[in-house]
Amino acid sequence: VPLVGPEQTVANPPGGAPTSVSGLPGLGLLGGSGGLGAIAAGAGDLGGIAFDLPGQSAFFQSDKFEQSTWITGSTTARVRVSGADDIVLFAKLYDVSPDGGAVLPHQLAAPLRITGGAAGRDVEVRLPAIDHQVDAGHRLRLVLTATDLGYASPNEPTSYRVALAGPLTVPSVPQLHVESSGYPWWTWGLPLIAAVIALALLLTGRRRAAAAAPDPDLAEVPLQIRNLTKRYKGGKLAVDDLSFQVDAGQVLGLLGPNGAGKTTTLRMLMGLIHPDGGGIRIFGRMVGPGAPVLSRLGSFVEGPGFLPHLSGRENLSLYWRATGRPHADAHFEEALEIAGLGEALDRNVRTYSQGMRQRLAIAQAMLGLPDLLVLDEPTNGLDPPQIRAMRDVLIGYAATGRTVVVSSHLLAEVEQTCTHVVVMHRGRLVASGPVGEIVGNGNTLVIGTPAPDLAIATLKDLPGIATVEPEEGGVLVHLAGAESSAIVAELVGAGVAVDRVTARRRLEDAFLTLIGES
Secondary structure, X not given: OOOEOOOEXXXXXXXXXXXXXXXXXXXXXXXXXXXXXOOOOOOOOOOOOOEOOOOOEEEEEOOOOOOOEEEEEOOEEEEEEEOEEEEEEEEEEEEEOOOOOEEOHHHOOEEEEEEEEOOOEEEEEEOOOEEEEEOOOOEEEEEEEOOOOOOOOOOOOEEEEEEEEEEEEOOOOOOOOOOOOOOOHHHHHHHHHHHHHHHHHHXXXXXXXXXXXXXXHHOOOOEEEEEEEEEOOOOOEEEEEEEEEEOOOOEEEEXXXXXXXXXXXXXXXXXXXXXXXXXXXXXXXXXXOOOHHHHHEEEEOOOOOOOOOOEHHXXXXXXXXHHOOXXXXXXXXXXXHHHOOHHHHHOEHHHOOHHHHHHHHHHHHOOOOOOEEEEEOOOOOOOHHHHHHHHHHHHHHHHOOOEEEEEOOOHHHHHHHOOEEEEEEOOEEEEEEEHHHHHOOOOEEEEEOOOHHHHHHHHOOOOOEEEEEEEOOEEEEEEOOOXXXXXXXXXXXXXXXXXXXXXXXXXXXXXXXXXXXX
């Protein structure tokens, strides 16, 4: 196929920009004959997805085709280039309609690197293989450009001379007939499906937003859980229709054996997982992932994830910066005082003991002095003095009008720290209320006496008494049906002085009774 066109100068701009464009990433599937890839060179109808910049490109064009022709394979052309020892060009073959519109089949370009071209050199240009029909009355246009968006170009500005050195060789199979199958269904179907899904998500989100409107009656209630349910794979209920409320100034102990659903409840409270039913409100606002009301909650559940190569102080600072809140709102001094780590705050966390990490995690949860503080097993790794100090911190924190929720296995510590408890078993609420009400009247007596050894000897074999053990200032008697009056009479009859008799039922006893393991 003969081509016409004079020798032309092609300029490579400094830095290779601006650049010609053969196609945009992601639109390759839409290219091809008659598709969205049919963009005119220079001024395409859809904004020039394929175009070649004047001054950077050489154009050579054929006469009109007298009959329709199929191009099947790689077209070749011979050109003469000169002007530099190292020449970089990009070759393209357009199908030009009678009205001047140009199609770049499949948005393909052939990169060329020609060495030794300073004095001029003839080269054969092999264009990308295509399968394309050129209709009668159309022309072919060969374009050689110095830049292309899909490739790197030399940074140094330079100019080349490009001229024709032979005709265009077009591979064709005249007997080949290809039926047009059109675009596959998913070319248009997938965007439609995506639009339907997006609409469904939008409508669902609006319904959720309407359902999650703030409840003004609960605006001063730190935590309300109603009919909370979470079911894991296989149908196992981790939390089953759980409901309770925590008021301001309370220290609530969340109790239950392993697998009772305590940690799952706390994770839903923090917005980490979605409930399957019911809901959680913090100060009247529904909790969900990313809910703004979570800024009023401080938590330590299942490990804080400290960076071991940073110091304790740096970890706290990094955590607070990640919240995007002002530094002054962090109350670092109060948190560091709670941590009680002294000079260890400036050591790398990798050198910390378990107890030190635990204290740092609690300090992190208290950054910003949140209105609702949630701690999962906060006394793990703490020694007795540290446990007592932690108890004082939590009681003092709640005394300021804030609220604390603590999950712990140390029932004696919960009894001394918490004002209220919630007992869970197998995902369900077993009991809730003030600690005194849960403990109630027990089956244990504390008998004050200056002669504990004689008292133990007198009572140990008495019917209706399970055990007798020493207690500070007297003895502790576990009843198994005996009346307290009979016990006192027995002691007095044996010459044992009795100073006082008080009933005691420990939280541990009440807990075991509630979960059916007493």
